[in-house]
Amino acid sequence: MSAFQQRVFSGVQPTGNLHLGNYLGAIKRFVELQDSHDCIYCVVDLHAITQDRAVWGGPEQLAASTREVTAAFLAAGIDHTRHIVFNQSRVSGHAELAWIFNCVARIGWLNRMTQFKEKAGKNRENASVGLYAYPNLMAADILVYRGTHVPVGDDQKQHLELARDIAQKFNIDFADSIAAKGHGDAFFPLPEPLIAGAATRVMSLRDGARKMSKSEASDMSRINLSDDADQIAAKIRKARTDPEALPSEVDGLEDRPEAANLVGIYAALAETDVDQVLREHGGAQFSTFKPALAELCIEKLGPLTAEMRRLNGDPGHIDEVLRAGGERARTIAAETMDAVRDIIGLLR
Numbered sequence: 001m002s003a004f005q006q007r008v009f010s011g012v013q014p015t016g017n018l019h020l021g022n023y024l025g026a027i028k029r030f031v032e033l034q035d036s037h038d039c040i041y042c043v044v045d046l047h048a049i050t051q052d053r054a055v056w057g058g059p060e061q062l063a064a065s066t067r068e069v070t071a072a073f074l075a076a077g078i079d080h081t082r083h084i085v086f087n088q089s090r091v092s093g094h095a096e097l098a099w100i101f102n103c104v105a106r107i108g109w110l111n112r113m114t115q116f117k118e119k120a121g122k123n124r125e126n127a128s129v130g131l132y133a134y135p136n137l138m139a140a141d142i143l144v145y146r147g148t149h150v151p152v153g154d155d156q157k158q159h160l161e162l163a164r165d166i167a168q169k170f171n172i173d174f175a176d177s178i179a180a181k182g183h184g185d186a187f188f189p190l191p192e193p194l195i196a197g198a199a200t201r202v203m204s205l206r207d208g209a210r211k212m213s214k215s216e217a218s219d220m221s222r223i224n225l226s227d228d229a230d231q232i233a234a235k236i237r238k239a240r241t242d243p244e245a246l247p248s249e250v251d252g253l254e255d256r257p258e259a260a261n262l263v264g265i266y267a268a269l270a271e272t273d274v275d276q277v278l279r280e281h282g283g284a285q286f287s288t289f290k291p292a293l294a295e296l297c298i299e300k301l302g303p304l305t306a307e308m309r310r311l312n313g314d315p316g317h318i319d320e321v322l323r324a325g326g327e328r329a330r331t332i333a334a335e336t337m338d339a340v341r342d343i344i345g346l347l348r
């Protein structure tokens with residue numbers, strides 16, 4: 001397999017209500033990767049519109065949410081001068097490559113995607129074609145930059161596997177042309193998911209069996225990145241738990257999803273692991289552990305929330321970051337698309 005320059009790509013949808021799961025599962029990891037990799041971080045607005053307008057809120061809300069996710073990236077510490085930050089729809093290569101991938105991916109592959117089944121629910125016949133083809137666009141997002149590493153939450157694992165299958169099938173289907181055009185034995189890398197840490201799947205505060213999610217009706221189920229200290233404290237105080245004290249070892253969290261979730265959140269915020277948290281808090285009742293968790297959460301999210309608010313007050317700056325990032329992204333994507341056209345035989 002050809003050697004590829006390492007490049008990180010990931011995205012977040014501007015669908016409102018950015019929450020602690022998005023932060024711990026994705027945005028915090030984006031920040032950590034900046035020192036070791038070239039990174040491209042994208043606000044994936046074309047993904048947002050795959051759902052009903054009621055979910056993404058219409059034109060004004062979409063623009064506001066796009067700026068808000070960008071503000072979260074910057075407030076968390078992503079350096080837009082060293083790395084690329086932009087919104088997806090600025091770079092037409094994403095949609096162009098997604099069409100090519102519509103012709104590479106197989107219907108059977110998409111039929112297995114659990115996220116489509118969950119989001120379309122019983123109303124499948126009425127779901128948008130975009131929602132169904134979402135994983136092909138996600139593969140294009142990554143591969144139009146020939147991204148090699150993708151930090152995501154655990155819920156995106158299946159889509160990443162599909163992106164790898166698409167890259168591999170393209171490489172095999174066009175192997176002769178890829179070699180003839182001087183690209184060696186593979187044009188696309190097989191992107192690797194980076195799913196690690198203590199909070200790869202943050203669960204709802206109301207139900208340990210459900211993922212913390214932007215679209216969950218109950219606001220008490222999630223900690224929003226826009227919540228103030230009082231709201232965070234109240235949500236953690238009211239988080240569902242069981243009556244037992246915390247165990248001293250990880251095995252003791254088995255069959256206790258709500259307890260495991262709170263301990264995982266604590267570990268991720270404290271940048272330690274679950275074993276360490278249980279060494280410190282094993283034997284504690286939730287009446288003691290919850291205030292400690294709330295305090296930690298407020299300490300870690302407070303500065304982020306304040307900086308997001310400040311940035312949201314300066315939309316001109318955010319727009320300039322997205323414009324400049326879009327230009328840099330477009331240059332890389334255009335190079336990939338020229339090569340893809342040559343490989344397939346599309347005249348340009």
Ligand code: AQP
Pocket residue numbers: 011012013014015021022023024025026151152153154155156199200201202203211212213214215216
């Ligand atoms: N609960 C979570 N725990 C850990 N990581 C999570 N992510 C999302 N929820 C959790 C990760 O956040 C990144 C951006 O997600 P997204 O906005 O692109 O889409 P999503 O996964 O659809 O987010 P939501 O909040 O769950 O939205 P809805 O309610 O629309 O389904 C991704 O890396 C994701 O893994």
